[in-house]
Amino acid sequence: MAAPCGRMASRPLFRFLSRFSGICVGHTGIRHFSRASVSRTTAKSETEGERGGSPWTLMAAVCLQRLPVISADYNPMEQRFKDMLHQIELEKSVLSDHELRLLEEAERMSRKQAGDYDSDKEDDVDQEILLAQDMEDTWEQKLKSFQPAPRVRADVDKDLSSPERCLADSLVLLTEQQVGGEKMWLLPQTQWQEGETLRQTAERALASLPAGFKVTFLGNAPCGVYKYKLPKAIRTESCVGTKVFFFKAILTDSPPPKPEKALFLWLKKNELEKYLKPAYMLKVGNFILDL
Amino acid sequence: MNPIYRKFQASVTQQLFALNQALTSCRVAPSIQHPVWCTASVNERHYRSMPTHGIGRWRHLLPRNAPKKKKEKHQMKGIFSATATSYGTLNVKVSGHDMTVVERYSQYIHNLCIRLGINVAEHYALPTKSTEVMLMQEQGTKMYVDAVLKTHERVVQLSTLNATLCPIFMDVLLKNQPEGVELSVKEHTEADFQARFKTRPELEGLISQIYQ
Numbered sequence: 001m002a003a004p005c006g007r008m009a010s011r012p013l014f015r016f017l018s019r020f021s022g023i024c025v026g027h028t029g030i031r032h033f034s035r036a037s038v039s040r041t042t043a044k045s046e047t048e049g050e051r052g053g054s055p056w057t058l059m060a061a062v063c064l065q066r067l068p069v070i071s072a073d074y075n076p077m078e079q080r081f082k083d084m085l086h087q088i089e090l091e092k093s094v095l096s097d098h099e100l101r102l103l104e105e106a107e108r109m110s111r112k113q114a115g116d117y118d119s120d121k122e123d124d125v126d127q128e129i130l131l132a133q134d135m136e137d138t139w140e141q142k143l144k145s146f147q148p149a150p151r152v153r154a155d156v157d158k159d160l161s162s163p164e165r166c167l168a169d170s171l172v173l174l175t176e177q178q179v180g181g182e183k184m185w186l187l188p189q190t191q192w193q194e195g196e197t198l199r200q201t202a203e204r205a206l207a208s209l210p211a212g213f214k215v216t217f218l219g220n221a222p223c224g225v226y227k228y229k230l231p232k233a234i235r236t237e238s239c240v241g242t243k244v245f246f247f248k249a250i251l252t253d254s255p256p257p258k259p260e261k262a263l264f265l266w267l268k269k270n271e272l273e274k275y276l277k278p279a280y281m282l283k284v285g286n287f288i289l290d291l
Numbered sequence: 292m293n294p295i296y297r298k299f300q301a302s303v304t305q306q307l308f309a310l311n312q313a314l315t316s317c318r319v320a321p322s323i324q325h326p327v328w329c330t331a332s333v334n335e336r337h338y339r340s341m342p343t344h345g346i347g348r349w350r351h352l353l354p355r356n357a358p359k360k361k362k363e364k365h366q367m368k369g370i371f372s373a374t375a376t377s378y379g380t381l382n383v384k385v386s387g388h389d390m391t392v393v394e395r396y397s398q399y400i401h402n403l404c405i406r407l408g409i410n411v412a413e414h415y416a417l418p419t420k421s422t423e424v425m426l427m428q429e430q431g432t433k434m435y436v437d438a439v440l441k442t443h444e445r446v447v448q449l450s451t452l453n454a455t456l457c458p459i460f461m462d463v464l465l466k467n468q469p470e471g472v473e474l475s476v477k478e479h480t481e482a483d484f485q486a487r488f489k490t491r492p493e494l495e496g497l498i499s500q501i502y503q
Contacts, residue, residue: 067465170466219458248458250465287459291466 055240056227060201061189063223063288064173064215066251066266070151072168101132160265163254171266172288173251174275175209180230185265185275187284189244198222202247210263214253223248224287226280246287367484368412371451378452380412380479383464386444387472396472397445400464407460410450417444417487448479 074082095103105128111117157165165171174185190205192198199220206215222245229241265275269290273281337344373379383400387393397414404411420442425434452460461476468474 065462067468071470218461219454221455221458223458248462289462289466291463 055238057239057242058192058198059189059242059244060192060198060205060222061187061244061246062173062202062206062215062249063187063246063284064206064213064249064251065288066163066171066173066254068170069167098132102136105131105133160267161263163251163266165266166268169268170289170291171268172272174265174267174272175263180234184277186280187246198245199247202245202249206249212255213251214255215249216252218248218250222246224283226283228279246284248287367481368450370479370481373478376454378454378457378478381449381452382477382479382483383447383449384417384444384475384477385447385472386442386475388440388442389471390441390443392469393443393445393472396467396469397447399467400447403460403463404447404449407456409452409456409460411447412450413446413448415446415448415487417446419443 151167156162159165163171173188175188176183177186177189179186188205188209190201190208192201196204197220199217203217206213224246226244226246227241228244229235230239235241267275269285269288272285272288276284337346371379385393385397385400401411401414422440422442424438424440426437427433428435464474
């Protein structure tokens, strides 16, 4: 296998600590991540003589994903099953403290208004000033004044360059890059340089994009590889083709959207086929999870 | 073939016949001597040449166990350290306010690890923490208790995690993370293990007295 993979195996791993949080009320769009700490061991650079001349140019690419922000809607069968389970649970359940209190107080009220009411004969002397029914009313009032954000926004969904579209699905970032005279849509990639790990190359690929994304890499090992042999006319002895190694990363924070022309596309997996070349799509589709 | 077979049969039948006769003679004797034969013959142990010698033995059929040890102190399972191709002992901590969701998610993580062949060292729960949410009253300066939120934590401890498997594993976990649940992946330390135990103040007091 090419030299860099062997190199990665011999280097000690980065300590990897991350903290991911679920959605909180009032957040728009992106799930928040916080990193506890990342301690890196410094990378040793290998001596020149070890790496023999390999005819492949190496590149590293980043599969940057925006994770789903809300859970997907249920399909009809799931909805029916969920209702049935809810019904079963409700029928099997026992009254809670709050409900018992409501019943007691309703009973007490009816006894008070019965006519022959004697407060001295009451067993429980401690009567709450604030009845449970009043508390329930205040809670319902508060709930009415709460406006949840809409789950699906049709106009944002259609804008392919916004990372806030399709909150229930995971999206992958594509950029338009010039490869050998042709402009095509690819996962962001750059060429590997001597003395750096492939992961550092991938980070450099991300940093070279004009938008400043805050990103967490999921691991030091690549998740996929794409081999491209140059057409026979251009092929030389020292350059047979390119090998692209893909790394997975998660978007932690998106920058404020710029009004300029769309340079990026955030696409779901089924939309990727329209923009990627078939051979490339075959390899890339292997590691992109459509969950 | 046939003559041999017939001879064999003949010999077998002869033996059976002999046995039958012996049995009938045996059966007669106990009934005369001991009318109630159940209690007496069970307590009699047959002699070593008797075919039924050792008929009631059963202890040799039980699995060999070491004698029961005294109640042992909770030993910590060894903490693995990171190597070039795999991470060390990791703690995947799931926390949230809804206990059913948190527990189900931690069970999902455990099952996923079994399926992917990742060794799960332990799967335990940390004590629940209650948080009281206090709001200011609209008219007045007193704070009143609005709600009590309980934070539940479940920890799935993985003994090792392959570096190549890590991005796939993390990706699946993150994509299936339910709302309202926090996920955190940290390395396991001895301090984490000791934090699960209750402190014993009297014991510590006595120990400090010894060493003074």
